[in-house]
Amino acid sequence: MTLIYGHRGAKGEAPENTLNSFKRCLEHGVKRCELDLHLSRDGELMVIHDPTLKRTTGRGGKVSEQLAEDLVTYDARQGGPGWLRPCPIPRLAELFEHCEFEHWQLEVKSASRDRAARTVQAIDQLVERFGLRDRVTVTSSSRTVLRALQELAPDLSRGLVAEYAWLDPLKVAANYGCELLALNWMLCTPERLLKAQKQGLHVSVWTVNEPALMRRLADFGVDSLITDFPGLATATLGNR
Known part of the structure; x- marks a missing residue:
């Protein structure tokens, strides 16, 4: 069965990487999400994709x-789907507190x-504090990041x-002891997928927003797909 991850929450339906976006993802019954992190000046983990605030x-x-x-x-709702109320940039701690996801990328x-x-x-x-x-x-x-993970949080x-x-x-992935491969869907050939899975990797492909492509990749046997539209993905793959 192909699992579904909400991309930055539900990026196609609510302002990306905001609490509203992750809540929308959960409303669709999608219990897995992907998000992006940057450190603030005082060392807090902030959920935002770009290193700059502009977009x-x-x-x-x-x-x-x-x-x-x-x-x-x-307010981080600029450039996303229309949203009536302000959507602040969240701390990762806030999401851990308010969102019951089964798995977080x-x-x-x-x-x-x-x-x-x-x-x-x-x-x-933070992961230790929340028992996640x-x-x-x-x-x-x-x-550089993967090496730091290997050395400091093995x-x-x-x-x-x-x-x-x-x-x-x-x-x-093998060099850095990875368990998951988040693969641009255009790189996902059946051969590469099979080889990765034989290597013990969970293969998660991104960003998959078209129903026909969702079905094709699920038929390939991808372990999970990351989508801006978790509701659409659930409806498309739900009966498989």
């Missing part, structure tokens, strides 16, 4: 230059060694995000 809040500056207490007051973007280390340690501490160690996989396309599940085929993703 989702219309503000200037970087997430890393702002305090968490300020970031949570910024927490993506960490590329970072310097120092920043990667601080981010990994912050995730490790068996429900979290930390993913990244950055070798018992946290790791996943490689693979967008391009210029390096063999299976080899990279």
